[in-house]
Amino acid sequence: MEGHMAVDQERHARIVESLAVSPFDAVVCGSAPEVLLLTGYWPVMSASVAVFTSDGEVKVIVPEDEVELAEKTTEADIIPYKPAGLHALHPTIQSLRAPLIGLLRQLGTNHTKIGLQLEQGVGPASYAVSTQFRSSLPKLLSELHPGAEYIACDEMLESLKAVKTAKELEWMQKAALVAAAGFAPANGLIRAGLRESEVAAALQAAFESAQAAESVQRTSGYFFCMSGPNSAKAAAAYARTRQRVLEEGDLVMIHANTCADGYWTDITRTFTVGKPSERQVAMRAAIDEARHAGLRAIHPGVKAREVDQATRSVMRSHGFGDAFKHATGHGVGFAAANPNGLPRIHPLSPDVLEAGMTFNVEPAAYFDDYGGMRHCDLVAVTADGVDTLTKF
Amino acid sequence: MEGHMAVDQERHARIVESLAVSPFDAVVCGSAPEVLLLTGYWPVMSASVAVFTSDGEVKVIVPEDEVELAEKTTEADIIPYKPAGLHALHPTIQSLRAPLIGLLRQLGTNHTKIGLQLEQGVGPASYAVSTQFRSSLPKLLSELHPGAEYIACDEMLESLKAVKTAKELEWMQKAALVAAAGFAPANGLIRAGLRESEVAAALQAAFESAQAAESVQRTSGYFFCMSGPNSAKAAAAYARTRQRVLEEGDLVMIHANTCADGYWTDITRTFTVGKPSERQVAMRAAIDEARHAGLRAIHPGVKAREVDQATRSVMRSHGFGDAFKHATGHGVGFAAANPNGLPRIHPLSPDVLEAGMTFNVEPAAYFDDYGGMRHCDLVAVTADGVDTLTKF
Numbered sequence: 001m002e003g004h005m006a007v008d009q010e011r012h013a014r015i016v017e018s019l020a021v022s023p024f025d026a027v028v029c030g031s032a033p034e035v036l037l038l039t040g041y042w043p044v045m046s047a048s049v050a051v052f053t054s055d056g057e058v059k060v061i062v063p064e065d066e067v068e069l070a071e072k073t074t075e076a077d078i079i080p081y082k083p084a085g086l087h088a089l090h091p092t093i094q095s096l097r098a099p100l101i102g103l104l105r106q107l108g109t110n111h112t113k114i115g116l117q118l119e120q121g122v123g124p125a126s127y128a129v130s131t132q133f134r135s136s137l138p139k140l141l142s143e144l145h146p147g148a149e150y151i152a153c154d155e156m157l158e159s160l161k162a163v164k165t166a167k168e169l170e171w172m173q174k175a176a177l178v179a180a181a182g183f184a185p186a187n188g189l190i191r192a193g194l195r196e197s198e199v200a201a202a203l204q205a206a207f208e209s210a211q212a213a214e215s216v217q218r219t220s221g222y223f224f225c226m227s228g229p230n231s232a233k234a235a236a237a238y239a240r241t242r243q244r245v246l247e248e249g250d251l252v253m254i255h256a257n258t259c260a261d262g263y264w265t266d267i268t269r270t271f272t273v274g275k276p277s278e279r280q281v282a283m284r285a286a287i288d289e290a291r292h293a294g295l296r297a298i299h300p301g302v303k304a305r306e307v308d309q310a311t312r313s314v315m316r317s318h319g320f321g322d323a324f325k326h327a328t329g330h331g332v333g334f335a336a337a338n339p340n341g342l343p344r345i346h347p348l349s350p351d352v353l354e355a356g357m358t359f360n361v362e363p364a365a366y367f368d369d370y371g372g373m374r375h376c377d378l379v380a381v382t383a384d385g386v387d388t389l390t391k392f
Numbered sequence: 393m394e395g396h397m398a399v400d401q402e403r404h405a406r407i408v409e410s411l412a413v414s415p416f417d418a419v420v421c422g423s424a425p426e427v428l429l430l431t432g433y434w435p436v437m438s439a440s441v442a443v444f445t446s447d448g449e450v451k452v453i454v455p456e457d458e459v460e461l462a463e464k465t466t467e468a469d470i471i472p473y474k475p476a477g478l479h480a481l482h483p484t485i486q487s488l489r490a491p492l493i494g495l496l497r498q499l500g501t502n503h504t505k506i507g508l509q510l511e512q513g514v515g516p517a518s519y520a521v522s523t524q525f526r527s528s529l530p531k532l533l534s535e536l537h538p539g540a541e542y543i544a545c546d547e548m549l550e551s552l553k554a555v556k557t558a559k560e561l562e563w564m565q566k567a568a569l570v571a572a573a574g575f576a577p578a579n580g581l582i583r584a585g586l587r588e589s590e591v592a593a594a595l596q597a598a599f600e601s602a603q604a605a606e607s608v609q610r611t612s613g614y615f616f617c618m619s620g621p622n623s624a625k626a627a628a629a630y631a632r633t634r635q636r637v638l639e640e641g642d643l644v645m646i647h648a649n650t651c652a653d654g655y656w657t658d659i660t661r662t663f664t665v666g667k668p669s670e671r672q673v674a675m676r677a678a679i680d681e682a683r684h685a686g687l688r689a690i691h692p693g694v695k696a697r698e699v700d701q702a703t704r705s706v707m708r709s710h711g712f713g714d715a716f717k718h719a720t721g722h723g724v725g726f727a728a729a730n731p732n733g734l735p736r737i738h739p740l741s742p743d744v745l746e747a748g749m750t751f752n753v754e755p756a757a758y759f760d761d762y763g764g765m766r767h768c769d770l771v772a773v774t775a776d777g778v779d780t781l782t783k784f
Binding site for chain 1: 476478519529649732
């Protein structure tokens, strides 16, 4: 394989380093976030396959109508393929056969241990539909290159994804900036009489028409609005906008998961309709204090669970220990929300913080039949502390 | 297993029928569209697993915070599980172990051939992130129930998904109705000076705040705007909104993929900024005529490729044969766009139309550096012809 370098040299070097101490001679990935990690390209239809060898060679097989996009963000060697069109009628995996044969031939007998994504993971929505290779990619590889051994490399990929490079941090900042445009009108907009769906739609529109998106090829994302008792349900693993009409005195939670060219955010702000009640003031005071305690605890070398303890003990001291029903955070970046994304800011987490890690800090209090309040920031660990990417 | 019936008796009967002539004693599915097919429930996080046996028993393992939603649409036996929370820190698949053990014990030795989704497929975006089991589900099943044989059942599922039941057709109609709300403002909105992203955002907002959504638990979807030369690029497998400013004389293509409780649409309309040019009038005349020819060709028993021939020959007769760069359509419903979704309305398609099939009819003409026009309807095959679900 001729020498091609991924555009992000820091990332390239880290992958080479990880491969050097791994059992893998190469990794082959067909999922969008991992193709982004290995090559810098975020596939639209999840129908691209990246190969990264221990020699530092990077190639990516891309459907021909995505080549124009791929060229803008990767310097990996792009191998275009023709997915089924008017000339043929077969599943995408069959179109990958020919380019994979060429690629595997180049790998040769020096690459006999190949890492694949085989374990359960979490994938972001890259488009309205996405290709899922399931067992077809491992099966095709075994058929084309039967001499090799195929081993799960999910753990290595998760570790690599956890710590962002300087360039990836720039992308995360851009993603947070684009998301901010969606939150900007919230304070002025939220009022009694509007339906949750109207609020969510207005913020979604502000996000989608944001000028900030000009430095980005593709943005996408979701804004949710949950009001009154519905905001208490936001303790669940998912958010859901309903048709409830906002009332005076409501807590109104705005939750967003947005994306800029493959880099995701996880952000929540909570508003009140009208003057906050004493109870709401008390909730906000606790959450603000917990948030600052969490942020202060963040340093390279610190155990992730200490950050959780920092926020949780504040919530507890305010009498909101039981109301804070979930972990303080989880890794965010190559996906918006992955409870097992590293680092896990969780009471039981064995993870240790490193500079470049990005995650959310989301102290919250939920009371069934009343409402919930959450403040969720996206942060990056720096050399000497923390950078809050969500500066609003 | 005690008797529980999926809410859609017609669907239940068809699955039992398909299993009876299949090699499978049961199917086990972890992907959202197939869980919807088997149980009537569309999982939020794709972390649910459905089991349907040849005896007609249906069970679905659901994360506890989705049970409230699941109960509204399925009468299958719901087995709740606790995904990792504050008490534990492990991947979802590990939480499935206990409920799966119980389920597999009930299956017993009578169910030794189990159908799994192993082939490449296309999955809709059910949420900002979704669980992907990859090889972990087959692996766990083999470990828990090693006596069974696990065989790909993807083909059977694709056939089942192709033909909708009366209840599923009602959902498809609802989905099309909700989507219509997003298209409604387009004609009045589109004008020179707006950016594509502003147009897309406004239509997205109209869609998301639609009152029509009240009869639906969850709607989601994407509106795209591609103008001028960008509209020619819509011949690709994906749409992309950019920051281009609309100009007088532009073709403006609005493409949407929307969803109502798991039932998807694929719809496109094309507008002109200002008075259409002679060329644009000629394109529209050809596409209208092709569309009607396609719709007229649709009847149960007809070969899907004859519908493609009907539209294609009209486009050719207008001199737009080469400009019509893709197939006339593909199955739509359990996903928005799957080039291999049945029936494939494609020149090489071996598929035969049946009443209840839903697909798109999308005659189009694309000219590089100028623009593209496409009219994409969502239709259902009826006993004696066709019903256009996109009545706008």
